[in-house]
Amino acid sequence: MNLNEKLTELNEKGCTLTIQRHAVLEYLYENRTHPTVEKIYYSLKEKFSTISKATVYNTLELLKNYGLIQEITIEKGKLHFDYEVKPHHHFFCHRCNHVYDVDVVGCPLAGKKMIDGHKIEEMRPYIIGTCSKCLKKKG
Amino acid sequence: MNLNEKLTELNEKGCTLTIQRHAVLEYLYENRTHPTVEKIYYSLKEKFSTISKATVYNTLELLKNYGLIQEITIEKGKLHFDYEVKPHHHFFCHRCNHVYDVDVVGCPLAGKKMIDGHKIEEMRPYIIGTCSKCLKKKG
C-alpha cells in the first residue's frame, strides 16, 4: 500500500490530514528501517523544527489505531514502528540493535482468528539473535 | 526442569547461591503467571523486607544470562519473566494485561539455528488480542 493510498484512507475515514501527520507517515514510508520514536522525532525535527515529541507520539498512536502502521515491542523499553502492516516476522540483533524483516513461510497461525478461546488481533513474531553483519564483524 | 535442578546448575557453573537469588528463582518457580518486575519485587518484599529493586533487576538479568529464565517484552514499556524456558508462544490480553501461554504446533522455525544469515538465539512469538475471560465479560 503506497503513501497516497494510506493518506486517502485516513482522509476518507474523517481524520484531519495535518502537515505533521503527513510528515510522520511519509517518514515511515521512506524509512523502512523500523525506526524508534526518538529516531523519527529527531529526523523530522531537522526539516520541521517546531514539531513536538507529543505530536510524534500522538500521531504514531493514531496511525496505529487506523491500522496504517505497526508498533514493534521487540526491543526492551523502547518502541519501533513499521510502515508495513502485512504480517511478517522481525529479527532483532542484540549487538547492533537493528530490526530486520524476515520472511517465514508456513506459519500455522497465519489467518487464525482465535487460539485457546482468545481472540487474536495482532501477531508479533519476534526473533532475537546476532545479525549476519555482526557475525562477520566478530572475526 | 524443577527448582533444585536449576539451583544445582547455577551452583555448578560457579554462581554464588545467595538467599536473594534463591528467592527470585523460587518466586518464578511458584508463580507461573509471567509476573512483571514490579510484581516480583513487591511480592518478595513481603517476606524479605530489605531486598532492593536493583538486586531483583540484577538477579533477573543473571538468571536470564544463565538461560534459566526467560524475559518477555510483550507489553509496551515493561518486562515480564517466565520460569519456563522451553520455546512456547505467549498471548497478551490488552484488556486485562495478562500474559498467557499458548501451545502452537508446527512452527516452521522450531529448532532452526539460522535465518537469512542471522543467528537465531531466542524466539519470542507473541500474540496480542482479547483473552477468553475478557471476551465473556464484554457481553
Place this chain on the structure above:
DNA sequence: ATCTAACATTAGAACAATTCTAAGTCAAGA
C-alpha cells in the same frame, strides 16, 4: 468572509520503568 467550537500542536512538566552509583555487607582464603 467571519465566527465559533472542536480538534491539533506545542513546550515542558510529570511519570514510570530501568540502570547507575557509592557505600556497606558478607564470605572465603591467605
Place this chain on the structure above:
DNA sequence: TCTTGACTTAGAATTGTTCTAATGTTAGAT
C-alpha cells in the same frame, strides 16, 4: 585476623512515554 572480591542496598540518575495547559488551526455554520 586481614584482605579481596563479589553481592546487596537505598536512593539518585537516566530514559522513554504520557500528561497538561496554553496556543494555534480547521471546517462548518452564519
